[in-house]
Amino acid sequence: MPGGNRLSRAISAALLLAASCQAALAAGCTRPVYLTFDTGHMGVAPLVAEVLDRQQVKASFFLANETTRDGGTSLDDRWAPWWKALATHGHVFGSHTYDHVYWQADLPDGRFRVKPAFGPRAGRSQVMRAGEYCAELDRSATRFKEMTGRAMLPLFRAPGGKTSPALLETAEQRCGYRHVGWASAGFLGDELPSDKYPNRTLLERALRNIRTGDILMAHLGIWSRQDPWAPAVLEPLIEGLKQKGFCFATLAEHPQYRAWLATHHVHGNP
Numbered sequence: 001m002p003g004g005n006r007l008s009r010a011i012s013a014a015l016l017l018a019a020s021c022q023a024a025l026a027a028g029c030t031r032p033v034y035l036t037f038d039t040g041h042m043g044v045a046p047l048v049a050e051v052l053d054r055q056q057v058k059a060s061f062f063l064a065n066e067t068t069r070d071g072g073t074s075l076d077d078r079w080a081p082w083w084k085a086l087a088t089h090g091h092v093f094g095s096h097t098y099d100h101v102y103w104q105a106d107l108p109d110g111r112f113r114v115k116p117a118f119g120p121r122a123g124r125s126q127v128m129r130a131g132e133y134c135a136e137l138d139r140s141a142t143r144f145k146e147m148t149g150r151a152m153l154p155l156f157r158a159p160g161g162k163t164s165p166a167l168l169e170t171a172e173q174r175c176g177y178r179h180v181g182w183a184s185a186g187f188l189g190d191e192l193p194s195d196k197y198p199n200r201t202l203l204e205r206a207l208r209n210i211r212t213g214d215i216l217m218a219h220l221g222i223w224s225r226q227d228p229w230a231p232a233v234l235e236p237l238i239e240g241l242k243q244k245g246f247c248f249a250t251l252a253e254h255p256q257y258r259a260w261l262a263t264h265h266v267h268g269n270p
Helices: 002-027 045-055 080-088 130-148 165-175 199-209 230-243 258-263
Strands: 032-038 060-063 092-095 101-107 111-116 126-128 215-219
Touching: 045 080, 045 230, 060 130, 080 092, 080 130, 092 130, 101 165, 111 130, 111 165, 126 130, 130 165, 199 230
Parallel strands: 032 060, 032 215, 060 092
Antiparallel strands: 101 111, 111 126
């Protein structure tokens, strides 16, 4: 019967559509972006956590022990409950070196010239051997474990994104950490001067340029920016990206790092 054939085809089409929808749901996030935060003066940290919770977005954080607005540091005991709460809510974490150590140059015999931004040698260049650089990465992982009881991912972000092939090789082969940068469009600009780069401009630029798979980078507070980025941009950015069909995932789900994470762990972590 022609009518019966049409009904059969309609039922088949409906079943196929339902199966496709179920497959899409099973696949989860199909247009992911990866929101990451580096530590900073922590002045906007409570706001960031509130926005992420309200928007049901999981992010990835890179931790260094930076000076905070209240005169403490970002990994001191006052901030330990905050980090523990983030870990409990499913965010993930990597090392940013403990003293926010900038790479400056490669030296002979596998050494590096570096300059810490914080800690007892802040602002002074020094030479680090490979093992000392590994220990610097591990210090953040150890402190994170002390604060939260959880393991940090074997990922790191060099302060300022400053690296060399030799540093990256050392970090991977000797230290057991893989480096995470960010996409060009994912540079969210919260460390740029607000008179030249107002928040609305940064928001519009990000919404226009971000693409599927991009790693986005911001901070938990920048000393030099007069008009703070996070209060004006973070939630509109998340909402705008969602409206454009993007979804959010952590670096633990990033295709470039999944295999690495499955076979590596930070020294001292289970």
